[in-house]
Amino acid sequence: MNKEFIKKELAEKHKLFTEYIGSLDEVAFMKRENNEKWSAGQQLKHIYLSVRPVKMALLLPKFLLKLLFGRPRQKRTYDELVATYRVVLKNGGKAGSPYIPKSVSFNQRQKLITDLTNLIKSLSDKIDQLSEEDLDSIILPHPLICKTSVREMLYFIIYHVQHHQELVKKYLN
Numbered sequence: 050m051n052k053e054f055i056k057k058e059l060a061e062k063h064k065l066f067t068e069y070i071g072s073l074d075e076v077a078f079m080k081r082e083n084n085e086k087w088s089a090g091q092q093l094k095h096i097y098l099s100v101r102p103v104k105m106a107l108l109l110p111k112f113l114l115k116l117l118f119g120r121p122r123q124k125r126t127y128d129e130l131v132a133t134y135r136v137v138l139k140n141g142g143k144a145g146s147p148y149i150p151k152s153v154s155f156n157q158r159q160k161l162i163t164d165l166t167n168l169i170k171s172l173s174d175k176i177d178q179l180s181e182e183d184l185d186s187i188i189l190p191h192p193l194i195c196k197t198s199v200r201e202m203l204y205f206i207i208y209h210v211q212h213h214q215e216l217v218k219k220y221l222n
Contacts, residue, residue, distance in 0.1 A: 050127060052184060055200070056173045058207045063169045066096065066214045067162045073221075075155040082220045089221070090153030090161070092213045097165045098148045099209060103202055104172045106189055107179075118188040121198055130204045133194050142193045176203070 050058070070078070070093050081088045087095065106114065125133065153161065179187070184200035191197045191205065 050200075050204070052176050052179070052181060055184075055203045055207070056176055059169055059173060059203065062207050062210050063096075063165060066210045067093075067165060069214055069217070071158065071162055077221055078155050078158060080221065086216075086220050087150065088153065089217045090155070090158060091150040092217050093158070093161050093165065094150035094153050095144065095148060096210050096213055097161060097168060098150060099144075100165070100168055100172065100206055102147075103189065103206065104168060104175060107172070107175045107199070111183060111187055114187050114189070118190060118196060121186050121188055122196070124185060124198065125201050125204075127204045127208070130194075130197070130201050131208050134205065134208065137193045145192050148192070172206075 070089055073089055078089045179199065185198050187199045188196050189199060189202050191202065
């Protein structure tokens, strides 16, 4: 996937997610399965919490990211990245504390949707400043799948929002 396609997918998948979450009534938005699974509001907050550090990291100078996180290794395709993530989840991988959302009220829904929409737009603007080579040569840490190129991290973000939308749908059925 080239960066224009990645930007299109980021915008489209997050728009579908926020429209779906925005369509839920208060009961559905707040519903938690057995008080163990996250509510739709918490899923929304989790997506925001997981995208924000990527956008923040990309504010750092490229040389610093390369110094901090090293050099690239073998590239993974979208499908390979998704398969890696699914294996980690199957083996018990879970979100770490910075990405675990606290309770989210229905009154927070629109602000969170707006914040996530703005964050994705800002991330897309940052992608515009990177070359195709940068997407593969700059490495970022991922809490579950270790070092990823920026391109792979963007693949993850695209898949991750779809994964959580499916979880919300599953819990509401």
